[in-house]
Amino acid sequence: MSQLMSAPVLPPQAPTEKTAWFCLDNRYIAPAFITCILLAGHLSFGILESYQKTLLAIITSIGLELVIGRIFFHKWLHPASAYITGISVGILVRSPAFWPYALCSAISITSKYVLRVKGRHIWNPSNFGISVMLFLAAETVATLSIQWGNYLLPMLVIWVLGSVTIWRLRRFHITGIYVASFLAFAFVRSWMTGSPWQSEIAPITGPMYQLFIFFMITDPKTTVRSKRGQSLVVFLVALAEMVLRLDQIVYAPFYALFVVGPTAMLVEIWLDSRRARAAKLRVASDGS
Amino acid sequence: MTDNRVARFFLVLFFIGLLGTPFIIRRISAGRNADRSKADARTVLARHGFYLEEVSQVARIHFVHQSPKLDPKLDPIMPEVASMGASVSIVDFDRDGWPDIYVTNSAIGSKNALYRNLHDGTFKDVAGELGIADVNQPGTGVSTGAVWGDYDNDGYEDLFLIKWGRPELFHNDQGHGFTRVTEQAGLPRWINGNTAIWFDYDGDGLLDLFVGGYYSEDVDLWHLSTTRIMPESFEYARNGGRKYLFHNLGNGKFEEVSAKVGIDSRRWALAAAAADLHGTGHPDLFVSNDYGVSELYFNDGKQFHEVGKKTGVGFVPKSGMNATFGDILNQGRYSVYVSNISEDGVLIQGNNLWVPKEGTAGDALQYQNLARDFGVELGGWSFGAQFGDLNNDGTLDLYLTNGYISLDRNRSYWYDFSRVAGGNSTIIGDAKNWPAFEGRSLSGYQSKRVWLNDGAGKFVDVAQSVGATDTYDGRSVALVDLWNRGVLDVVVANQNGPLLLYKNTVAPENKWIEFELEGTTSNRSAIGTQVTLFWNGQQQVQEVSGGSGFAAENDRRLHFGLGQNPHIEKAVIRWPSGKVQTIDQPVVNQLHKMKEPA
Numbered sequence: 006m007s008q009l010m011s012a013p014v015l016p017p018q019a020p021t022e023k024t025a026w027f028c029l030d031n032r033y034i035a036p037a038f039i040t041c042i043l044l045a046g047h048l049s050f051g052i053l054e055s056y057q058k059t060l061l062a063i064i065t066s067i068g069l070e071l072v073i074g075r076i077f078f079h080k081w082l083h084p085a086s087a088y089i090t091g092i093s094v095g096i097l098v099r100s101p102a103f104w105p106y107a108l109c110s111a112i113s114i115t116s117k118y119v120l121r122v123k124g125r126h127i128w129n130p131s132n133f134g135i136s137v138m139l140f141l142a143a144e145t146v147a148t149l150s151i152q153w154g155n156y157l158l159p160m161l162v163i164w165v166l167g168s169v170t171i172w173r174l175r176r177f178h179i180t181g182i183y184v185a186s187f188l189a190f191a192f193v194r195s196w197m198t199g200s201p202w203q204s205e206i207a208p209i210t211g212p213m214y215q216l217f218i219f220f221m222i223t224d225p226k227t228t229v230r231s232k233r234g235q236s237l238v239v240f241l242v243a244l245a246e247m248v249l250r251l252d253q254i255v256y257a258p259f260y261a262l263f264v265v266g267p268t269a270m271l272v273e274i275w276l277d278s279r280r281a282r283a284a285k286l287r288v289a290s291d292g293s
Numbered sequence: 294m295t296d297n298r299v300a301r302f303f304l305v306l307f308f309i310g311l312l313g314t315p316f317i318i319r320r321i322s323a324g325r326n327a328d329r330s331k332a333d334a335r336t337v338l339a340r341h342g343f344y345l346e347e348v349s350q351v352a353r354i355h356f357v358h359q360s361p362k363l364d365p366k367l368d369p370i371m372p373e374v375a376s377m378g379a380s381v382s383i384v385d386f387d388r389d390g391w392p393d394i395y396v397t398n399s400a401i402g403s404k405n406a407l408y409r410n411l412h413d414g415t416f417k418d419v420a421g422e423l424g425i426a427d428v429n430q431p432g433t434g435v436s437t438g439a440v441w442g443d444y445d446n447d448g449y450e451d452l453f454l455i456k457w458g459r460p461e462l463f464h465n466d467q468g469h470g471f472t473r474v475t476e477q478a479g480l481p482r483w484i485n486g487n488t489a490i491w492f493d494y495d496g497d498g499l500l501d502l503f504v505g506g507y508y509s510e511d512v513d514l515w516h517l518s519t520t521r522i523m524p525e526s527f528e529y530a531r532n533g534g535r536k537y538l539f540h541n542l543g544n545g546k547f548e549e550v551s552a553k554v555g556i557d558s559r560r561w562a563l564a565a566a567a568a569d570l571h572g573t574g575h576p577d578l579f580v581s582n583d584y585g586v587s588e589l590y591f592n593d594g595k596q597f598h599e600v601g602k603k604t605g606v607g608f609v610p611k612s613g614m615n616a617t618f619g620d621i622l623n624q625g626r627y628s629v630y631v632s633n634i635s636e637d638g639v640l641i642q643g644n645n646l647w648v649p650k651e652g653t654a655g656d657a658l659q660y661q662n663l664a665r666d667f668g669v670e671l672g673g674w675s676f677g678a679q680f681g682d683l684n685n686d687g688t689l690d691l692y693l694t695n696g697y698i699s700l701d702r703n704r705s706y707w708y709d710f711s712r713v714a715g716g717n718s719t720i721i722g723d724a725k726n727w728p729a730f731e732g733r734s735l736s737g738y739q740s741k742r743v744w745l746n747d748g749a750g751k752f753v754d755v756a757q758s759v760g761a762t763d764t765y766d767g768r769s770v771a772l773v774d775l776w777n778r779g780v781l782d783v784v785v786a787n788q789n790g791p792l793l794l795y796k797n798t799v800a801p802e803n804k805w806i807e808f809e810l811e812g813t814t815s816n817r818s819a820i821g822t823q824v825t826l827f828w829n830g831q832q833q834v835q836e837v838s839g840g841s842g843f844a845a846e847n848d849r850r851l852h853f854g855l856g857q858n859p860h861i862e863k864a865v866i867r868w869p870s871g872k873v874q875t876i877d878q879p880v881v882n883q884l885h886k887m888k889e890p891a
Contacts, residue, residue: 055609076300101643101665104318112311119308142315143638144671157717203726204709207716253708255639 032085038170039092039220042163046096046212049159058106059095065110066091073118087114089220093131097216098138099147109134109146123278127270129227129262136263139256148213148256160210167219176223178232179239183218184209186243194250208258217258227266229273238269328758337759338800341745342684345760345783345795353415354408356792359400361435361457364517369729372698373706374514375399377437377487377507377563378457379768379786380844384441384450387468392773392848394784395420395452396792397436401515403429405436405454414776424471425452425463434458434483434514438769438844442491442500444541446817453502455844457485457514460504464545478539479546484510485534491839492567492576493816493869494554494592499541500816500839505562505580506534520724524561527714527721528610530584533561555597560585566616566841568627569823571658574871576821579606581613581631587645591656605650605660606631611642617841619680619689621648621667621746623831629660632675632693632843636736639707643670644678644693668752669693669744674736677843681772681781682854685803687831688746694767694785698730699737706733738764765790773848779805779882781852786844804855807884808864810837815869815889818849822869822889826853827862855881 047053067087074082094109113134117126120133138146171177191205208214222228222242228235242258242265249257328341337344349355358379360372367374378399383392391410398405404426408416420426429435438455445451449465462478463471485508491500508514509532512522524530536556539547551557560582567576571591578590578597586607590597601607606629615632622628626649633642646669647660664670672678674697680689698706709728713721720726741761744752756762765787775782775794783795806826810819820839825832835851855861859881866874868889879885 073304077297077304100641101662101670104314108311108314112308115304115308115311119305137312138315139638141312142319144319145315145641147639147641157719160717198728200709200728201726203720203723204713204716204728207720207726208712210717210720211715213715250708253705255708255711 032083034170034174035220036085036088036092038166039089039096039216041166042216043092043096045159045162053095058100058103059092061103062095062098062106062110063088063091065107066094066114069111069114073114077118090114090131090134093216093220094134097131097135097148097213100145102145105138105142105146108142109138112137122271123274125226125270125274127227127267127274129221129224129266132221132259132262132266136256136259139259148259160212160215163212163215163219167215171219171223174223176225176235179223179228179235180218182236183222183239183243186240187246190243190247194247197251214258217262222262222266227270229269234269234273238265241265241269328753328755330758332758334798338798341755341759342686342803343759343780343797343799345743345797347760347763347793348414348796349792349794351414352794353417354394354792354794356396356398356406356408356418358396358787358789358792359398359403360789361399361401361514363514366517366520367514367724370724370727372700372730373727373735374724376698376766376788377768377844378435379788379790380436380438380455381769381771381784381786381792382439382441382840382846383771383773383784383848384452384846385849386441386450386465388449389468391777392775392850394771394773394792395425395439395441396786397439397454397844398429399435399437401429401431401435403435405429405439410775412776423469424473425454428454428456428461434485437487438489440489440491440840440846441818442502442820442839443816443818444491444500444502445545446499446812448817450818450849453489453491455484455486455489455504457508458483460484460486460489474545477545479548480539481510481537481549483513484537485512485514487563487844488565488580489840490565490567491818491820492578493821494538494567494576494578494594494597495540496575496594496869496871497541497543498812498814498816498870499543500818500820501541502537502539502547503556503565503567503578504537504539505565506536506559507561507563507583508534509559510534521722523722523724523727524584525718525722527584530561531559532722533559533582533584535559536562536580554595555599556590558588558599560588563614564616564631564841564843566618566629566838567821568618568836568838569821570618570627570629571655573655574867574869576869579616579618579629581616583612583614584610585613586610587613587616587631604658605662606645606647611645614676615678615843617679618836618838619691620834621646621680621689622750623688623748623833625825625832625834627834627836630669630678630680630691632672632678632695634674634736635671636674636707639711641671644672644675646670663750667750668754669742672742673739676768677770677785677845679770679772679842679845679847681847681852682805683743683781683783683797683799684745685780685799685805685854685856686748687803687829687833687854687856687859688748689833690746691742691744691752692761692770692772692783693742693744694770694787695736695741696739696764696766697736698734699764699766700730700734701732702734702738704731704733706730706735710735737766740764741767761795763787763793765793769843769845771842771845771847772852774807774850774852777884779807779852779884802857804857804859804881806853806855806861806864806879806881808851808866809849809884809886810851810866811886811888812868812870813889813891814872819868819889823867824851824853825865825867827865828855828859850884
């Protein structure tokens with residue numbers, strides 16, 4: 006999740022006096038939720054390699070975002086987005102060394118400002134950072150895949166909390182379609198390969214997927230705008246993942262999003278520019 | 294974004310630099326941590342001070358381990374569930390002054406072997422004639438390890454056989470044969486264990502026995518009533534076998550006292566070792582667990598107190614497969630080495646080197662994992678490891694064997710393994726949910742590690758250079774001066790593979806000293822006796838062990854390398870009884886036979 010989500014989907018709300026105690030600015034919902042996941046996971050199961058490593062990832066992420074924001078936007082950017090990126094890296098990256106945490110955060114944040122098309126960054130930052138680390142530093146880095154207990158209750162709590170959060174951010178359809186697609190494809194894979202169906206659905210019962218489906222694939226900045234488009238894209242992510250899984254790629258979900266996400270963004274950007282050109286031509290022809 | 298092109302240029306440059314960082318780090322660490330160069334023996338001797346030659350065939354040892362074949366319900370994942378059982382332990386069973394070798398086999402009907410040292414570079418298997426070969430009979434399970442200790446203090450080392458099945462105790466009849474005394478001793482009917490150690494936890498002069506269960510003891514792996522026998526979690530499993538502490542009553546009988554003394558765990562134990570880690574004079578117990586955190590039990594002489602979290606060793610769950618102690622910095626303190634799993638891009642647990650934190654001791658003792666800093670972190674799918682001064686330079690080196698399942702070189706089971714291991718307990722816990730192995734490898738054909746200690750906190754892997762070049766699925770390692778030459782040879786037991794004897798040749802200018810200890814008030818095997826050697830302004834502590842590493846037991850004699858031109862000030866021997874004996878200026882290049890003073 007690289008930054009699992011890069012920014013909130015809704016604008017910050019100004020709570021009324023009556024509801025102020027109960028409502029949370031939308032910008033803080035995702036950070037609050039992921040912080041809860043981290044604390045619950047660590048205090049109950051000790052999921053983190055160490056506090057220091059997670060802290061390093063967060064500090065690197067926020068620090069770099071602030072510096073780059075200052076240089077390129079001449080203002081201090083709100084740290085919520087970078088915080089999510091940092092904490093996601095801190096949870097998902099597994100390495101006995103310290104440097105991968107800092108490097109992954111740095112790559113994630115920097116990618117937002119370097120890999121841009123028509124002013125939009127096209128990769129989900131943490132997805133990009135983690136995928137790059139898995140490509141380039143496989144001897145030192147793995148991702149969270151097993152380190153979260155393997156019990157039902159924590160998983161159910163995260164699923165319920167995550168669903169409520171994502172619902173409030175109006176992106177539950179993305180998560181829902183992905184999960185439905187994953188399960189359908191799991192049974193297809195089981196039928197194709199002869200593997201027990203339990204082993205095919207096993208990954209989605211693990212913590213890595215909970216972060217993946219609630220934060221990474223729902224990132225507003227790196228998903229297409231229309232609800233129908235988002236649904237199609239996330240279905241394609243699940244489809245690409247199935248193909249990669251048939252090829253026994255361990256990190257299939259990350260790589261599927263790494264490929265499908267930016268491709269969808271590029272298509273949308275291309276369609277946008279075509280529409281803009283057509284509109285411009287229409288205006289020009291109307292004017293003449 | 295701003296149009297500051299210069300700033301953007303530097304940002305792109307910075308980004309490219311970030312992407313290149315892993316390459317640079319890899320190059321630096323590769324150059325620093327390993328010597329893979331090939332050279333002739335003389336050059337290697339000059340460079341590293343020793344080299345190894347595999348001599349098992351010359352020594353007339355032709356032992357090949359066989360894995361068990363368990364209940365057919367486990368057939369799809371048989372290579373994984375039957376992946377342990379090869380072990381090696383060193384014993385001088387006939388007290389002729391020459392170490393012998395005992396190795397376990399793990400197929401039903403297969404034979405264990407006891408290689409008697411014939412003093413001429415060769416060995417002869419005498420297990421059959423002495424009655425400790427045919428111990429893997431149908432209905433009794435199969436061997437997974439063996440530890441030797443003189444439980445009745447008659448001067449001859451007795452054999453405890455660890456099994457997935459009926460554990461066995463054999464009394465050594467003065468080196469002429471063995472008598473099975475399992476029932477008389479009061480041992481349980483069945484334990485699915487992989488680790489056991491002899492130690493005198495209460496200091497009464499009688500060796501007690503710790504046994505760690507792996508699979509639950511109510512599982513008969515050959516007749517399963519259910520396939521729900523697997524760990525409920527890859528890292529938080531508590532549904533393994535129970536632990537046993539058999540207190541030696543002194544009349545040939547043992548009383549199981551684990552719960553009474555505070556040992557109550559169902560983690561999946563794979564290795565255990567005992568030494569006086571926090572300076573009370575009583576042996577503390579370290580247990581490395583698969584599918585979870587390690588456990589450290591401080592021993593106050595009567596009760597054990599689990600302090601894994603408090604000391605730092607029991608926080609991050611991994612796949613512990615080894616426990617061995619070594620005073621790697623020559624400071625008179627033990628570090629603990631625990632092996633785990635590392636597979637590029639899939640699972641990087643890293644092995645643990647637990648080094649005592651500066652300024653902590655006694656009940657406040659704390660450890661920090663410095664495996665990465667010391668360069669002993671990544672060893673593949675690591676199993677047995679032992680500390681020992683392989684080149685007699687005065688610092689303890691580390692030999693690590695590894696490799697899990699070597700089948701088809703071109704097809705890996707890792708993908709299937711990782712997705713099931715990440716699943717919910719209802720999925721991972723049932724063997725029928727695991728995809729079939731179908732002849733694939735899982736971290737197979739791995740290169741071993743021989744890490745040379747520079748004495749200043751860095752280890753360099755010289756395995757390929759010095760001749761430890763096998764790629765078998767290594768399990769158990771024991772270090773022993775096989776031919777009384779003042780050097781540590783290496784014996785490695787491989788799963789489904791041959792027993793390997795690496796004969797060590799050490800540069801003669803490096804000196805050594807060895808101690809053979811015999812207790813009188815203390816247990817006669819002298820297990821738990823500490824020797825601290827002071828020389829050239831430094832000190833090193835070693836302790837006689839009743840089992841360490843993975844399913845292994847080293848030579849009972851303690852071996853110290855001294856480097857060139859050593860000046861030994863003294864050797865201080867602390868016996869388990871509490872007696873302290875000092876030898877002033879002991880002679881170098883000599884084995885010192887010491888008896889506990891009355």
